[in-house]
Amino acid sequence: MKFSAGGPHISRTMMLAEIDALLSAVPIGSAKGEYIAAVLQRNVLDKATDSTRKESLRRLRELYALDEATPIFGLLRKLHEIDAISLPLLAVMVAWARDPLFRATSNPILNASVGDRVETGDLARALGVEFPNQYSELSINQTARHTASSWTQSGHLTGRAKKTRQLIRPTVAAVTMAFFLGEVAGYHGAAIFANPWCVLLDLKPDRAKSLGMEAHRAGLLNLRAVAEIVELSFPLLTKFEPLQS
Secondary structure (H helix, E strand, O other), X not given: OOOOOOOHHHOOOOOHHHHHHHXXXXXXXXXXXXXXXXXXXXXXXXXOOHHHHHHHHHHHHHHHOOOOOOHHHHHHHHHHHHOHHHHHHHHHXXXXXXXXXXXXXXXXXXXXXXXXXOOHHHHHHHHHHHOOOOOOHHHHHHXXXXXXXXXXXXXXXXXXXOOEEOOOOOOHHHHHHHHHHHHHOOOOHHHHHHOHHHHHOOOOHHHHHHHHHHHHHOOOOEEEEEOOEEEEEOHHHOOOOXXXX
């Protein structure tokens, strides 16, 4: 996770198409160097020049790490293998954890009701409040456009010129990632069900707990909850056995 200023969204979106292409091109269990070679040598992202390949790789590593030995990417990789449809939600949660610029635009999204318009200007103002006098107006507006695109890629917003808020429909794979990131960030006990990544998935605590139990039954995590006592672990971080369909 990153908390200092700066982040990939100053020049890129959360790059959903690129991370999707990369995960499709590199087998699970691959070493870090194989992800690098896929981008730079095999050009699986279909970039026209060496410089854009290198920049794309740099930003993807900032957003997702691209190293299965790093737990945040290792878990994303395994959950994607089990449920590829969940990638937009998995990606937005990891990008949100690792890019403070993206995180700074959360309030206009999370405070909006379903059907509300969300303007790029709303995101720009949120950035200005979070990082006063740190970026030029040009950089703020550019970053706001990139974050608006990312919120659209994740499913929080819909529309092109006129973007409106829509409700996220979480999967058990996404909830597994939300619980993992919440645990890492220090949300323990019953607080895990109200951690910021659950909020990012539009989940109330009771619904988060219910989906957590579904994830437990699916073998994606181990969860035992009795009143305020919650025991949580993540077996996918120690072994990986794809679920049988």
